[in-house]
Amino acid sequence: MRGANTMATERGPRPVDRLLPTDEAHDLIELTRDIADKTLAPIAAEYEKAEKYPDVAFATLAKAGLLGLPYPEEWGGGAQPYEVYLQVLEEIAARWAAVGVAVSVHGLSCHPLVNFGTEEQKQRWLPSLLAGDTIGAYSLSEPQAGSDAAALTCRAVRDGDDYVVRGTKAWITHGGIADVYNLFARTGEGSKGVSCLLVDRDTDGLSFGKPEDKMGLRAVPTAAATYDDARVPADRLVGTEGQGLQIAFSALDSGRLGIAAVATGIAQAALDEAVRYSQERETFGKKIADHQGLGFVLADMAAAVDSARATYLDAARRRDAGRQYSRAASVAKLVATDAAMKVTTDAVQVLGGNGYTTDFPAERYMREAKITQIFEGTNQIQRLVISRTLAASF
Incomplete structure (x- = not known):
């Protein structure tokens, strides 16, 4: 039975008998299983051991339209119920958990724009995010503020047409890989003093630490980000100032x-x-x-x-x-x-x-x-x- 790790993951899990709301949903699950069995399962163990980023896997999932499933068609999403989207995530994770988590976090990163962004912001960023051409990440936690989000210290100060950001964020899935980050930073005091900014990876003054040496999910990096007087244009504010925790918690x-x-x-x-x-x-x-x-x-x-x-x-x-x-x-x-x-x-x-x-x-x-x-x-x-x-x- 030596070497069974590769053999078992290639076969993938047995199909779950699912109760799905439409024939389209059944077809979507079958498509996901086919992709996951052929593209994800055969390489998962190897990539996890080598801590190798699965860029091919994400390209395949994006091409199949699986990265924007629960969002509106008008922006390039799949307009699928969350009931269906989550079952797609389960099928992906059953073959490769790190990819399932990364897809979930990418979907999470689209939520602020869809629900709180302006029409201009949606037109500018959503089509690329939902198509998977741009990968998003979520940047809420800090070294001393994990579950206690109201204790955030990373600060964004308005300076003309920009926010100047200083501080450190932690535990970012896709940190250093993702193209854009939902940054939750302090613009005032108290629970009403946190705002959400959409930040590009190549922003001057933004740097990423060495990926964490994790117990699992090793193929997709988790890293800290440091903002050293990074200037973020004010038109990257999602929602209003002080609305950050409402956005984050929703x-x-x-x-x-x-x-x-x-x-x-x-x-x-x-x-x-x-x-x-x-x-x-x-x-x-x-x-x-x-x-x-x-x-x-x-x-x-x-x-x-x-x-x-x-x-x-x-x-x-x-x-x-x-x-x-x-x-x-x-x-x-x-x-x-x-x-x-x-x-x-x-x-x-x-x-x-x-x-x-x-x-x-x-x-x-x-x-x-x-x-x-x-x-x-x-x-x-x-x-x-x-x-x-x-x-x-x-």
Whole structure:
């Protein structure tokens, strides 16, 4: 079974029987599976090990129109419901989690322009972003201000027709690779003193640090950015001054759903690998899947994956219907990412010693699942959000 890592990822996960709203959505999922199986799965393990950026993968996804799915057709988007978009993300992440996360973050970076940008700003930037010709990134966190976004210290001071920006941002997915960045910087004091600027990668005074040496998702860089009196034209202000946290938090609700879908994809891949292995490995004269103790583990894994998918689809359908979905997004992010961590850990256990080696993909799934409990708001933050909504309902 040596070398099974490459063999398993090339085969990809078994297709999930999905309930989709239209024939177009079914075709879209099939297209995504075909691309993911042929373009992503065969190279994922190699690129992750070498920390090699998957530029070919992004070009292929962009050409297929998969980078702007939930946004309006008038700007070049796919006009797909979030319910469908998230299932596309899950299929991508089941083959290559780093690419799934990067696609989710790119989609997140389009949210401020679509929902708060002027018509001129939309015409200028959205077609390129939604087509995937331009890659976007989200720059909210700072070294000392992760989940506490109101504690941001990076500052943008108006000077004539520009903002002069000084400070450091951290944990930027696609940092140094993306073409444009949603920068959330302080333009005043307090929670109403943060604004959103759209910043080009080649802006004078903007530099990026060495990519973080991460446990997983190694093919797509995560890096810090330093602004040293960088001048950003004032027409790059998205929304109004002081509206930054409103923009950031509204985008994060959608972003949390993206991470929930990615986590579900990782968990599905881990479940499939565990089931495959349990059908091939024999002990005491029968397949290990036929031992009741292990069969129950697999059953619990399957229940966790199905539950994770159900929670993110419930939140997505609320979003699509125009209903309040912030709490549902936090529930989905919490349930799906905790499920991913449990399912991937169990997958390593099912494979035994082989699960602890890089010859099999289970250990990579386990490493990838961990970060989903941390970014887009840690799961402790999700519990805080949920508990506050419960208290507010009385």
